[in-house]
Amino acid sequence: GGSIGQGLDDPAPTITAGGGGKSSLVSLTLSPEHEAGALRVAAFLISYYGTENISACDSPAPTITTKDRLAMVTVMVKGTPYMIVDICLRMLKPAELYKAQGFPADYIISHGADGKPFTKTQQVHMCGNSVSPPPMAALARANDPWRAEQQQAAAA
Structure with missing residues (x-):
């Protein structure tokens, strides 16, 4: 219909009798490989930028904790959200x-x-x-x- 969409945090519009209005929720399910990659990226970033699970140079590297956290890292590019599933680092030659x-x-x-x-x-x-x-x-x-x-x- 004439709907152009809106954010999930906006109230749902009134349903009109014209029949043209449709409401829908779009969601994305990651493949197991991409979800595992996104969780590894999040664990890496939380380890360095979080307030917990930080190790010093003289202690072992931290492991992923059992504390519930938001564990997907997204970036916005020109208004489009992207989920980071791999950092793709390599050593320079x-x-x-x-x-x-x-x-x-x-x-x-x-x-x-x-x-x-x-x-x-x-x-x-x-x-x-x-x-x-x-x-x-x-x-x-x-x-x-x-x-x-x-x-x-x-x-x-």
């Missing part, structure tokens, strides 16, 4: 880590000066202990008194 640090694309991370190849773990470790080139270059330029003197002499 060494080349991606170096790129994020600002290293040039031709920077060699696959082997050392002696030609011995690095493992992926070694590549990640070295990136984590590296100094990002762009900020270091900016610091070096800002703290180079000889270059400043050369620029002043060239300008004169």
Whole structure:
């Protein structure tokens, strides 16, 4: 009919004699796999952002409690609700880590000066202990008194 729908928290409209008005409730049932994923996401977020079930670094990771909680995580995108059933995290590859640090694309991370190849773990470790080139270059330029003197002499 002419109904365009409304929120569940709004009162139901009056049923008219015209026969065109219809009321309905739309619900969605998740598959067992998606429901399990949504509960894992909720347990993960509750563990980090809730007020309970939080562990310190020196204690074991928490388990899912038996306390009843709202356990589905939804987000609104342009007015449409979506349920998060998987966070889809992945580890960045060494080349991606170096790129994020600002290293040039031709920077060699696959082997050392002696030609011995690095493992992926070694590549990640070295990136984590590296100094990002762009900020270091900016610091070096800002703290180079000889270059400043050369620029002043060239300008004169």
